[in-house]
Every structure is written in structure tokens, then in C-alpha cells.
Amino acid sequence: MGSLDANCIASPRGFSPLDIDDFRQQAHQTVEFICEYYKGIESHPVVPQVEPGYLRRLLPETPSAQPMPFAKVLSEVQATVLPGMTHWTNPNFFAYFPATLSSAALCGDLLASALNPVAFNWLSSPAVTELESLTLDWLAQLIRLPKGFLFSAGGGGVLQATTSEAVLCTLVAARKMVLERAGHDGADKLVVYASDQTHSTFAKACKIAGIAPANIRIIPTAREDLFSLRPDSLRAAMEADAAAGLLPAYVCATVGTTSSTAVDPVAQLAEVAGRFGAWVHVDAAYAGSACVCPEFRHHLDGVDRVDSISMSPHKWLLTGLDCCCLWVRDRARLTTSLSTDPEYLKNRATESGLVVDYKDWQVRPSSFPHRSPTAKNSVALKLFMVMRCYGTANLQSHIRSDVRMARGFEEMVAADTRFEVVVPRRFALVCFRMRPRRAGADGEAEADAANRRLLEEVNNSGGIYATHTVIGGIYVIRFAVGTTLTEERHVKAAWELFRAKADAAWEAAQ
Amino acid sequence: MGSLDANCIASPRGFSPLDIDDFRQQAHQTVEFICEYYKGIESHPVVPQVEPGYLRRLLPETPSAQPMPFAKVLSEVQATVLPGMTHWTNPNFFAYFPATLSSAALCGDLLASALNPVAFNWLSSPAVTELESLTLDWLAQLIRLPKGFLFSAGGGGVLQATTSEAVLCTLVAARKMVLERAGHDGADKLVVYASDQTHSTFAKACKIAGIAPANIRIIPTAREDLFSLRPDSLRAAMEADAAAGLLPAYVCATVGTTSSTAVDPVAQLAEVAGRFGAWVHVDAAYAGSACVCPEFRHHLDGVDRVDSISMSPHKWLLTGLDCCCLWVRDRARLTTSLSTDPEYLKNRATESGLVVDYKDWQVRPSSFPHRSPTAKNSVALKLFMVMRCYGTANLQSHIRSDVRMARGFEEMVAADTRFEVVVPRRFALVCFRMRPRRAGADGEAEADAANRRLLEEVNNSGGIYATHTVIGGIYVIRFAVGTTLTEERHVKAAWELFRAKADAAWEAAQ
Incomplete structure (x- = not known):
């Protein structure tokens, strides 16, 4: 291109980057x-x-x-x-959690990109703001959140890009709430709680918000509790902190952890946290989508007692990236902790108090266009189109189909005596491994090496992709069913691959 | 739909939300x-x-x-x-700053949505990660950033959704750097600096990061300095803080402020901040795009002395939302302050040290899919397609065309004795008003009322949309040229509207 300092000569016919033809x-x-x-x-x-x-x-x-x-x-x-590319849409992708998408979402995305609106406050794009509020109310009903999370009851929902932002924003709101109640600015006294299974998004949010590292309680879980956070462990930690003059501020409970889809007992944790006046957030990023089916909804029992909950339709509800929904029970608590109010945004709609200004609900929309849109402009539109085009009926059938395929995989694992399911499957993730061939630490170490080898060989075949975790000290293979194009035949073929390579991998690893 | 508790019946032919036909x-x-x-x-x-x-x-x-x-x-x-909808793509939209987009960006966006990859670390999507690094290197060259901001020199760029995140992440990195140097954890001693023209994104980032409100220095600017931050004012503030035992930590300089596109003197501010070891960030969200033209590049002079710089192609470089680029001179400083390293993400590529893991560069990619993608998956691809399809030549011509139209508007304002340009135009924003008809405070108050009325009447006509600001105590109409479809005829017609309604608005307001 010659010298970068030279001016370049543009096309003689003029430049029309949005020419319709x-x-x-x-x-x-x-x-x-x-x-x-x-x-x-x-x-x-x-x-x-x-x-x-x-x-x-x-x-x-x-x-x-x-x-x-x-x-x-x-x-x-x-x-x-x-x-x-790592092909996340390949039906043989069983890694991490699936990234589901759909034709309706793709079209909604394109449409929103073309409209390119920015909705930092109501006036800057009434339709986009109102569509976001309405769609979040719809989804709240679909997963049967208590009425308190709807706009009509003083709550409300907002689209965040990811759980990271949902946790960060609610943590900032909790910090303000607890410090105001305590009547001082001792931010270094705030303590936050989560289990050792909580997503690292929590640690990162704490880092960014400046929570003192010494005040982050990561509470151990155990295999006998299926890796869920015990309410008595939480209570003991909170009591000790309160006795030490610290301020218990925030509990992050998870419904469907990343490693193994463990479910924390929301109602009991909320009861404990309530005694100390701490904010409770529920991270249902993955499993929240399953709650569109009545048979999974019990995992959210107790959500009527928490302050906020987030789930990510971009994981399992066909919207594609990025689409994370956050609901709060008291929207004023969120907005007063995040609002900014510069002159150039003053307008009558905001002053009327009748409208939602999403700039005050998130990290990004600090207030001005482009620096600060409401999530991606497109998100509400594609979520709307997914719900409208498919209807609850198809969304339920989509979840159930994935769960059915995962159940089939789990049964095949269980039927092969060389293997074991490490924690019972709850949704569409199967955590399994080849069993140790002898008891004790040496047997466990051998099994870890062999399973690591097995996963490597299966992945190196190029045919499928799965990932691992270490849980309760055990190396476990995670098999997550659910990319949009995955069918039963892909799951069966994947199992055949694990089965066929098992013995050789064991031998090779020893 | 009957009861929400009932299971819905799905379509009998099965549900294939990604059926190709x-x-x-x-x-x-x-x-x-x-x-x-x-x-x-x-x-x-x-x-x-x-x-x-x-x-x-x-x-x-x-x-x-x-x-x-x-x-x-x-x-x-x-x-x-x-x-x-507020129609941001309407060529008669002159509000805020424009939201430019293009056919290449729309197609890039669609393509990326369809690929739906997640690039939290290199392995999860090598192509997406490498495309992001390369594209950011390209854009750095296009705006002639010093080599130190390129990957090959230990720097590097990352896509953030918006400036809010860019400021937040660099603030977190600065906090770590300054506290480590001071050898203690007195986060309440950190002081941050910006001018009263700085975008409210800065105040929001400070709020989220938990900077003590008493330690946020908002330094006044004046009309005689064209609302840019004076180095001597910064020095005085920093000296006073250092003398009081506080820790000057972070300076946010702006190149192209939101209200009036003022330009802070980057080199001189960096020199002052350097004496105190504070991090300097340059927010060039809007004006950064203009620097693809050599004649605007001098506004970034001194950028070789700062720690980080961000600019948003979604504002003025045709990419559509969201696309904010952040470059840092020392990438390790950013990543060590933001990294998390859970077991389920361990992989050989990361351990080799040869790859970029974007999860450690931002708020969101805490580490796991979907909770934490690299900005929107699509962003690197659409930025790539814009640069590739149009070439530097057309991007320069696009900027110059907008600037030419804004200059034409400015000239029309200046030629009408009832009006005045309040601050000289630097880019494609014209800040103007009807002149006061008498000197003194009463004259100013009358003018404010009249200009407010004029803007209301013009906007209520439905024909165009412009916004206002208050700067140096004066109510000013902001006329931002630059939506992709705007042509000279739209600008001329807009001016006719202001001109035609001026006298009546003045009378009505008194």
C-alpha cells in the first residue's frame, strides 16, 4: 500500500457504503x-x-x-x-456449554444491525427500550419468576451482554445498599460469598469492584452434596464475619454450575443471607433456560426471596451471542447505584418518571450514544423474534430434546462397566470418566492420567470436541449436548468414539 | 395461550430452528x-x-x-x-454523535452471528482471536499509533463493546500498578483525574471500581481554552494530592469530547502525569476515527507517552454497534489485573505463552463460553470486512466528506448575523446558538431560553433531530454531521429549518 503517510485516492464514483443495491x-x-x-x-x-x-x-x-x-x-x-475456527455450530461440538442459535435469532440480529439504534435512554429509542422491557417480562413469565421481578411490581429486567456484567452490576448495587445501611464508607469491610463451584466471573467481578481479596469467601463443596453450597457452611462463614465486625454483603448462588451443573439450594441460602441483610444473586446462566419446562422449574424454588437473578438465552435458548438477562426485584436499588445524569441527556420523558432509561441498569450505557448502547442494540429484537417465531411450545421441545439426548448418552456410559457417571446428570451435561482400576490415591492418579489421555485422543481425532474439568479432585470429562444442529446420531457416534478409544488410552497413559 | 403451567404442544414435524432452507x-x-x-x-x-x-x-x-x-x-x-424507533440511520439525524454503518459491516455482522464462535481463549477459537489481534494492529497503523501499541512490541489491542469498558479495565489495571508500587493496599488513597468535559463513562467506571468519590478530581475547563484540560491545572491538583499523602493513579484525557469535541493536550498531560507515575488513558471515541486522515492525526500527538488509548469505529468508521478498540502499551499490566484461570480452561496453547487469551483483557470474558465471549463474537470480523472492502482510501474519503459538510454548515451559521458558532469546529460537530441580543446575565438567560425553544421547534417538526449541551454555562445546539446516508442536501435543508424558525422561536421564548 506504499506509505501510510500518503493520502490514498478514493474511488472516482464516490463512496456510498450503504447503497441499497x-x-x-x-x-x-x-x-x-x-x-x-x-x-x-x-x-x-x-x-x-x-x-x-x-x-x-x-x-x-x-x-x-x-x-x-x-x-x-x-x-x-x-x-x-x-x-x-473452532466450529461452535458443528453438531459434533460437545465442549464447554453449547452456543445455541436459530434462524429467527440470526434474522433478528441482522435486522437490528441494520436499524442500528442506540437505547441509552428512552428518548434515544423508545421502541428498543420498550421492547427490551416487554421481552424481559415475557421471559420472566416463561421461567415463572415471581411477579416481583416484573416491571409492574417495581422490579424489572435488563439485557446484559454476559453474566460477568450481571454479577458486577448487582455487586455494585449490593455494596451501596450495605454501606448505606451500615452508615459508613468502610468498603474494606464488605464480605462476599460463593461456593468453589461458582463461575470465575464472580472472582473477576469482585476484582473489578475492588472487593478486598481477603474478604472473598469461596466456600468448599463436596461430592456427597453433589457440589452444591451447604446453607450451614454459608451460615458459619457469615456468623464468623459478622462477629469479626465485617459486613456480609453479597451471596452468589448458582443454579447449574459450569463444571457439573450443580444446583445451590436457593431458598435456604436466601434464608441465611436474609438474617445478615446480604444481597442474594442467582446465576442461572445455563440452567435458567431449562426452566421454560415445568419439570425443571423446581430448581429455582426460593427465587422469590432473592434480590436478583440472571440467565443467558445465548447458552440454551437459541438466541446466539450475546444475550444475558438480568432481573432485579427492586430496580431503584440498581439504578441509583449506577446512574449518571449529564446535561446533554436531559429530556422530558426521563423527567416524567414514566420511562425506563437503560443507561442506569448496566456497566456500559453510561449515558451517551455508541460509547454506551444498551447491550448490543440487537438483543431485544432477536430475543423477541425467537419467542415470537417459535412459541413456548417449540422452546420446551428444544430443551427436552437436548435433555433426552444427554440422558441417552448417560445411559450408554452407565451401561459400560469401564466407565462411570461422576455426578448424576440434571440437565444436558454428562460428567463421566473411566473408573479407577484400583482403590486409593494411586488408582485415582492412574484414572486421571487415562481420562486425560482419552479426551486428548478423542479430540485429536477431529471428529468431536469435548472438554474436561477437575471436580472433587477428580479429572472428569464433560460432555455437553445441545448445539442447535446436534441429533441423536451425533451423540451415539461420539459415544462410540469414547468407547473405541478407551482401552488403548488407558494402556498408553500408564 | 391458556395457562402458563400447562405444557405446550410442539409442532408435529419436529423443531429445526436452524433448518437451512x-x-x-x-x-x-x-x-x-x-x-x-x-x-x-x-x-x-x-x-x-x-x-x-x-x-x-x-x-x-x-x-x-x-x-x-x-x-x-x-x-x-x-x-x-x-x-x-428513533431512526439513527435517517440522514436527517444530527443528534448526539452519528452511528455509522455500512454494507460490509452488516454482512460481517451476519456472518459472525452465523458462525457464533466464542473466543475467551485462543483455543476456543483461534481464528477469531488472531483476527482480532491482526485487525487491531491494522487499525493502529491506520491511525498511526506508535509501534509500542502493536503486539510485536509488547502492546496490543482488544475489542471492547464500549468506552465504558475500556475505561473500567484500564482503571483496574492502573489501580493494581499504583498500589503495587506503593507497597500497600490503601485503595482509598487512589486519586483519579479528568476534566469537566470528560464523558460520564469515566464517573461511572470510578463508581464501579469503587474509587472513593472524594478522590475523583473533575478539573474545570474554560471557554478561553476551548474547553480543553490545562496541564497546569492537572499539575496543581496532582501536587496537592501527593502532598496530602494520596496516590495519583489515573488520568483520562479526551481527544474529541462529547459536548464540543474539545481536544486535551495529550503530550503535556502525559508529561505531568509521568512525574507522579499515574496511568494515562486517552479516550478518542469519536475523533479517533478522523485520525485515519493525516490532516487530523496531530490531535493524537503525544500518544507515544500514554499507557492506553481507545476509539470507537462504531461511531465514525462505519462498523455499526458495538465496536470499541482499546490499545495498551504494556499488555501484561492489563492481563495480570484481569486474569482468572479455572481448571476447565487449562490448555497447552495457553501454557505455551504463544497465544493471546482475550478473556484476560476485558470485563466480560471472565473465562467460560457464553458467559464471557470476546466482546460480541462478530466484532473483529466486521471490522476486518470494513477495512478490507473499503480500503484506507474510502475510509479517508468518508471522514473528509462529513467534515466538508459540517464545514459548510458552520459557514452558513457564521454568515447569519443572528447566530454564532460557540466553539470553533474541529471535526464534524458544529456547536452554535442564536446570539444574545443584549450583554450581561439577562441577555444570556434570554438566549438560553430562545435556543432551547428553537431546538424544540426544529425537532418537533419531525424533519430533523439535533440535541443540545450546556457548556461554559451556555445552552448550545449541537449539530453532528455524519450518519452514513447524510448528503449535502440534508445539511442544507436542516440549516434552512433552523434559519426559518429562528425569529419566531426567539419571540415565543421571551
Whole structure:
């Protein structure tokens, strides 16, 4: 491109980056590109065979001065980006938790990108703000949250990008609540609680909010409790802190932990926390989606006693990334801790008190366009389109289908005497391993090595991708069913792969 | 939908939310919907004529049990959502700062949504991680950042959703750096600095990070300095704090403030801050994009002496929302303050030290899928496609075209003796007002009332949308040129509207 200091010469016909005919043609090309990609999705290895730095070897070091035809850019993406992708939409992807998406979500996303509105306050985009409030009220009803979380009762929901932000915002609100009640600014006295199974998002939020590391209580869990947080352990920790003159401020309970989908007993934890006036947040990022089915809803029992709850439809409710929903029971507590009110945003709608200004509900929308949109502008629209296009009936059937497939996998594991299910499956994640061949620490160490080897071999085959965790000191393979395209045949083939490689992996690891 | 407690009956043919034929059809319908929308964009009033709560009167209170045909959902969006939109893509939108987008960005967004990858660490999506690093290196070169901000020199860039997160993350890194150097944990001694023109994102980040409100120094600016932060004012504040035993920790300088696009003198501020070992961040959210043109680059002079800089291509570089780029000069400082390292993410690529794990660069990617993607998955891809499809040549021409139109508007304002340009235009924002008709406080008060009235009348006409600010005690109309579809004729017509309504507004306001 010659010298970067030179001015570049633009196209003589002028530059119209939103020309309708160009957009129509390019968008239709992109749609066809995507259809081809999905058609061939199983032909890609799930995890790419690339070395760190591969992409810089394929693309120039400096940006191009001149435009490149759209079709050529698409071909370049095909040739350089796709080979380095971990294919999260591949039906043989069983790693982490699935990233579900759907046609309705993709179209909703595109539509919202094209509208490109910014909803930091009501006036800046009434429809987007109101759609977000309404859609969150709908979803609250779908997972049967108590009425107190609806807007009509003083609560309300907001879209956050991820659980990280949901935890951070509620932690900031809790900090303000507890310090005001205590009547002093001793932020260094605040104590927060979670189990050792809580997502690391919690530790990160504490770090960012400046909670003193010594005041973060990570309470151990045990296999005999299925790795859920014991209320008596929480009570003991809180009592000790209160006795030491500290301020118990925040409890993060999880419904469906990342490692093993353990469920903390929400009602009992809320009862304990209530005695100390601490804020209780429920992180139901993964399992919250399952609660659209009545048979899973009991996992949220006690949610009427907590202050906030978040769940992520981008995990298991077909919306694609990013879509995390946070509800609070007292919206004023959240907004007073996060609001800013600069002159250039003053307007009559806000002063009327009749509207929601989402800038005061999150980290991002500090207040001004683009620096601070409400989550991604698109999120409410795609969540709306998913709920509207599919209806509760199909969303329930989608969850049940994944659970049924996971149950099938669990049964196959249980039927093979070399294997064991380490914790009973609750949703669509199966945690399993090859059993130790002898008792004691040495047997456990052998089993860890063998299972590690097995997972490596299965993943290196390129056929599927699963991940691991270590729970209760045991190396465990996590098999998460649920990408949108996964069918029973993929689950069966995956099990065949584990089964076929088991003995050799054991031998090789010893 | 009957009772929410009942199980709903799903469609008998099964549920395939990512069926390729359905997707193709629905996506093409959506593209045509968007083309129609753009075609008719000028027929919508820029600001909608709806009352708070309008949407709830048009849509059901509860989610639907049964699916609704896709075309019907699109019609519903047309009938209920569009009438309540503030149309940010309308070429008569001159409010806030523009939200630019482009065909390449829309297609990049769609493609990334369809791939739906999650890049919390390198392994979870090598291509997405590497594309982000490379694209940020490209953009750094395009705005001529010093080499120290490139990956090859120990720096590096990361996509954040918005400036709010960029400020928050660098503030957290600064806190760690300063406390470690001081050798104690006196977080209550940290002091942060910015001007009274700094975006409220700064105050919000301080709130979230738990900086003591008493330790946030908002330094006044003056009209005679064109509202930029004076180095001597900063020095005086820092000296006083250091003398009082406090720890100057963080300075947020702005290149292109929100109210009036004022530019803080980066080099001189960095020199002052350097004496106290404070972190300097440059917020160039809006004006950073202009620096793709050599004639604007001098506004960043001195950036070689700062610790971090952020700018938002979603404002003025055609990417659509959300796309904020943050570069740091010492990436280890950022990542050590934000990293978390749970077992289920351990992998050889990370252990090799050869790769970037973006989870440690931001608020969100605490570590696990979906809870914590790298910004929106799509962002690197659309930024790549914008740079690749258009080339530097067109990006420069796009910036210059907006600046030329704003200059034309400024000249028209200056040529009408009833009006004045309040601060000289630097980029594509014109800050103007009707002049006071007599000197003194009463004259100023009259002018404020009249300008407020003028803006209301112009906006109520539905023809255009502009916003205001109060700067140096003066009510000022902000006229920001630059939505993607704006042409010279729109700018001229807008000025005609102001001109035509000026006298009547003045009379009505007195």
C-alpha cells in the first residue's frame, strides 16, 4: 500500500457504503455463503489444526489502501478464517456449554444491525427500550419468576451482554445498599460469598469492584452434596464475619454450575443471607433456560426471596451471542447505584418518571450514544423474534430434546462397566470418566492420567470436541449436548468414539 | 395461550430452528425488509411520536405458546416496533454523535452471528482471536499509533463493546500498578483525574471500581481554552494530592469530547502525569476515527507517552454497534489485573505463552463460553470486512466528506448575523446558538431560553433531530454531521429549518 503517510485516492464514483443495491447483493451473497457453510459443517474438524500465529502468515501485515471486491473478501474469509475456527455450530461440538442459535435469532440480529439504534435512554429509542422491557417480562413469565421481578411490581429486567456484567452490576448495587445501611464508607469491610463451584466471573467481578481479596469467601463443596453450597457452611462463614465486625454483603448462588451443573439450594441460602441483610444473586446462566419446562422449574424454588437473578438465552435458548438477562426485584436499588445524569441527556420523558432509561441498569450505557448502547442494540429484537417465531411450545421441545439426548448418552456410559457417571446428570451435561482400576490415591492418579489421555485422543481425532474439568479432585470429562444442529446420531457416534478409544488410552497413559 | 403451567404442544414435524432452507428464505426476506426500510427511511419522522408505554398497548402481555409464521413476525415488527424507533440511520439525524454503518459491516455482522464462535481463549477459537489481534494492529497503523501499541512490541489491542469498558479495565489495571508500587493496599488513597468535559463513562467506571468519590478530581475547563484540560491545572491538583499523602493513579484525557469535541493536550498531560507515575488513558471515541486522515492525526500527538488509548469505529468508521478498540502499551499490566484461570480452561496453547487469551483483557470474558465471549463474537470480523472492502482510501474519503459538510454548515451559521458558532469546529460537530441580543446575565438567560425553544421547534417538526449541551454555562445546539446516508442536501435543508424558525422561536421564548 506504499506509505501510510500518503493520502490514498478514493474511488472516482464516490463512496456510498450503504447503497441499497450493493447491500442487497452483498447480503444475499452472505446468506448463501452461510447456507453453504452450514451444509458442509460436519466436514470441518470441530477444532482447527492450526498453530498459533497461523493467520498472520496468510494475511498482509498492513491494512489495504484500496478497496477489495466483496466477493473476494468473502473468499478470503473462507480461505483464511474458516480453517482456524473452532466450529461452535458443528453438531459434533460437545465442549464447554453449547452456543445455541436459530434462524429467527440470526434474522433478528441482522435486522437490528441494520436499524442500528442506540437505547441509552428512552428518548434515544423508545421502541428498543420498550421492547427490551416487554421481552424481559415475557421471559420472566416463561421461567415463572415471581411477579416481583416484573416491571409492574417495581422490579424489572435488563439485557446484559454476559453474566460477568450481571454479577458486577448487582455487586455494585449490593455494596451501596450495605454501606448505606451500615452508615459508613468502610468498603474494606464488605464480605462476599460463593461456593468453589461458582463461575470465575464472580472472582473477576469482585476484582473489578475492588472487593478486598481477603474478604472473598469461596466456600468448599463436596461430592456427597453433589457440589452444591451447604446453607450451614454459608451460615458459619457469615456468623464468623459478622462477629469479626465485617459486613456480609453479597451471596452468589448458582443454579447449574459450569463444571457439573450443580444446583445451590436457593431458598435456604436466601434464608441465611436474609438474617445478615446480604444481597442474594442467582446465576442461572445455563440452567435458567431449562426452566421454560415445568419439570425443571423446581430448581429455582426460593427465587422469590432473592434480590436478583440472571440467565443467558445465548447458552440454551437459541438466541446466539450475546444475550444475558438480568432481573432485579427492586430496580431503584440498581439504578441509583449506577446512574449518571449529564446535561446533554436531559429530556422530558426521563423527567416524567414514566420511562425506563437503560443507561442506569448496566456497566456500559453510561449515558451517551455508541460509547454506551444498551447491550448490543440487537438483543431485544432477536430475543423477541425467537419467542415470537417459535412459541413456548417449540422452546420446551428444544430443551427436552437436548435433555433426552444427554440422558441417552448417560445411559450408554452407565451401561459400560469401564466407565462411570461422576455426578448424576440434571440437565444436558454428562460428567463421566473411566473408573479407577484400583482403590486409593494411586488408582485415582492412574484414572486421571487415562481420562486425560482419552479426551486428548478423542479430540485429536477431529471428529468431536469435548472438554474436561477437575471436580472433587477428580479429572472428569464433560460432555455437553445441545448445539442447535446436534441429533441423536451425533451423540451415539461420539459415544462410540469414547468407547473405541478407551482401552488403548488407558494402556498408553500408564 | 391458556395457562402458563400447562405444557405446550410442539409442532408435529419436529423443531429445526436452524433448518437451512428455512434460514435461506427468512434471511432473504429480512434483507428485502431492510432494503425497503432504507428506501423509505426519509419518510419516517426521525424521532417517533409515541407516548411512554405505547408498545405494551400493541403487543400481548404474555409470551405466545404457539409459533407465529416468520413473515407475520416481520409484519408485526413493521407495525409495532418501527413506529417507535428513533431512526439513527435517517440522514436527517444530527443528534448526539452519528452511528455509522455500512454494507460490509452488516454482512460481517451476519456472518459472525452465523458462525457464533466464542473466543475467551485462543483455543476456543483461534481464528477469531488472531483476527482480532491482526485487525487491531491494522487499525493502529491506520491511525498511526506508535509501534509500542502493536503486539510485536509488547502492546496490543482488544475489542471492547464500549468506552465504558475500556475505561473500567484500564482503571483496574492502573489501580493494581499504583498500589503495587506503593507497597500497600490503601485503595482509598487512589486519586483519579479528568476534566469537566470528560464523558460520564469515566464517573461511572470510578463508581464501579469503587474509587472513593472524594478522590475523583473533575478539573474545570474554560471557554478561553476551548474547553480543553490545562496541564497546569492537572499539575496543581496532582501536587496537592501527593502532598496530602494520596496516590495519583489515573488520568483520562479526551481527544474529541462529547459536548464540543474539545481536544486535551495529550503530550503535556502525559508529561505531568509521568512525574507522579499515574496511568494515562486517552479516550478518542469519536475523533479517533478522523485520525485515519493525516490532516487530523496531530490531535493524537503525544500518544507515544500514554499507557492506553481507545476509539470507537462504531461511531465514525462505519462498523455499526458495538465496536470499541482499546490499545495498551504494556499488555501484561492489563492481563495480570484481569486474569482468572479455572481448571476447565487449562490448555497447552495457553501454557505455551504463544497465544493471546482475550478473556484476560476485558470485563466480560471472565473465562467460560457464553458467559464471557470476546466482546460480541462478530466484532473483529466486521471490522476486518470494513477495512478490507473499503480500503484506507474510502475510509479517508468518508471522514473528509462529513467534515466538508459540517464545514459548510458552520459557514452558513457564521454568515447569519443572528447566530454564532460557540466553539470553533474541529471535526464534524458544529456547536452554535442564536446570539444574545443584549450583554450581561439577562441577555444570556434570554438566549438560553430562545435556543432551547428553537431546538424544540426544529425537532418537533419531525424533519430533523439535533440535541443540545450546556457548556461554559451556555445552552448550545449541537449539530453532528455524519450518519452514513447524510448528503449535502440534508445539511442544507436542516440549516434552512433552523434559519426559518429562528425569529419566531426567539419571540415565543421571551
